[in-house]
Amino acid sequence: MAITLDVTEIKKILPHRFPMLLVDRILDLEPMKWAVGIKNISVNEMQFLGHFPDNPIMPGVLLIEAMAQVGGVAMLYPPENRGKIAVFAKIDKVRFHKQVVPGDQVVTRAEVVKIHGNMGVIHCAGKVDGELACECDCFFAIQDK
Template sequence: MGMQYNSDQIAQILPHRYPFALVDKIIDGEPGKWAKGIKCVTVNEPFFQGHFPQKHVMPGVLLIEAMAQVGGVAILALPENKGKLAFLGRVHDARFRRQVVPGDVVEMECVLTKQRGPIGVGTCKATVDGQVAVTAEITFAIGQE
């Protein structure tokens, strides 16, 4: 097993806080290469008040953000990136294949495929019960606070 972080340890790497901390734990990975994380979806999430009141569905943009945060842990876990930020630069070829609802455990993986200077690309996938929910390629830029 590679990287393993609980929510307190993730908060030491990523700047995101409630209600925007979207990764509950990192279960595997290698700094600078890839990470796998978990998001446990609960009906108590604030976005379910408006998306949608009659049928709770996790917004696709938040699934993209959650996958990007997993990638952020992968890149920001490198010692040379400690205290830096990873900004989302582009989302390419996002595909939504399954709705994510309260009670789902979303397993997300982001593999960093390219990096040139402060710019990098990650290939991301989120699954629920082995079914693909979302895939996307994200571009990020590492910067200072």
């Protein structure tokens, strides 16, 4: 059975709020294993005022953050992790395969690769129209707020 979450449910799991909540919907997830989520890219987002006004491109760091938040939902979904935060420890093996622009929908699959205590690694792959746009390994720690 698929677990789907709208933005109201996501806000019960992730501490992020506007303008840093970068997950619009979770399409499916298996807690502590993987999650699939979407980020709709809109020209009305603040970053496009300066990056770049005449040729808007989603900043790579925000794309990585959006993908990592999908993984954060998988890690913080279980009741024992609710109210905690997942913070970056390291980001590795980042590859940008195509530019992400307004009008795109990034579909991210975040897979838990390793967990050791409160530390872990999630491999994230974001696709636009089925084509890989970005991938990375996110090392994180789950902490109390």
